[in-house]
Amino acid sequence: MTRVRVNGEEAEIGAGTIAELLVARGIDPGARFLAVAVNGAVVRRAEWPEAALAAGDEVEIVRPLQGG
């Protein structure tokens, strides 16, 4: 297991890549309008299947919402 932070919360993940993390969270990596950053840098969608997560990584998973 790897300890990371996902959207500000501590998480123990078995997943190795961003795509695997999304699936483990019940999020379809193919869903449109998602974006992911790791340690303050955006990881492009095409890289999700390969991008490995390491202990201590800070992951942000976002989508657009209503706004002004």
Added chain:
Amino acid sequence: MSDPLLIAGTALNSRLFLGTAGYPNQQVMLDALEASGAELATMSIRRISLDGYSGSLVDLLGDRVRLLPNTSGCVTARDAILTAELAREALETDWVKLELIGDRETLYPDVEQLVPAADELVRKGFVVLPYCNDDPVTCQKLADVGCAAVMPLGSLIGSGRGLANPAAIELICARSPVPVVLDAGIGTASDAALAMELGCDAVMVNTAIARSHDPRRMAAAMRAAVEAGRLARLAGRIPERLFAEPSSPQLGLVGS
């Protein structure tokens, strides 16, 4: 009469930008969008619920309007820039409404951080529309670093107090080398008309429509007000006078 607003080479036929938050429900929001005639709608970027992800407002909005993601709520340049980059990835748009908040109670912009953050985003290829103070110097600095437009506040976000300083807005409009979009504070249709009469190129409205008793009707009112204000601006208002100036002919008065 064709009178498009050009921002970064993109023509917008409506000079009303619509915010999408705070409506009673999604259908009312979509109806208000239709009634407003807006071609640009703002969205926020937020963390996804870790319980899962289903559907999206973007599916409903994306075909109808150009989306303008914002960096609302960001208090550091670092977070605002990351939010803009996430928005670009999520929505496949280079456009961003840059908000950098310096005070949570007033939601006043943090100008000290805003200008360099705008500069950095422009360098990263973004079309930057910054929410900013109603201050001509700040607006000039934002234009100088390459912002595509400036969005000075009329009054505090969500306050509905209209244009707190119309003279400042008029001054900004007179000097700005880029389009001026009046952002924040609009309370009712006459506020939007006044902004346009003072020379604003467009008006951004959210709360005044979303929280009105009848958002569909208020959206239509804002549309009419923006169009009326724009036409009046182009037509040119008469100078104000201290004394009366008769409008009827003064010759041939009965009994003279």
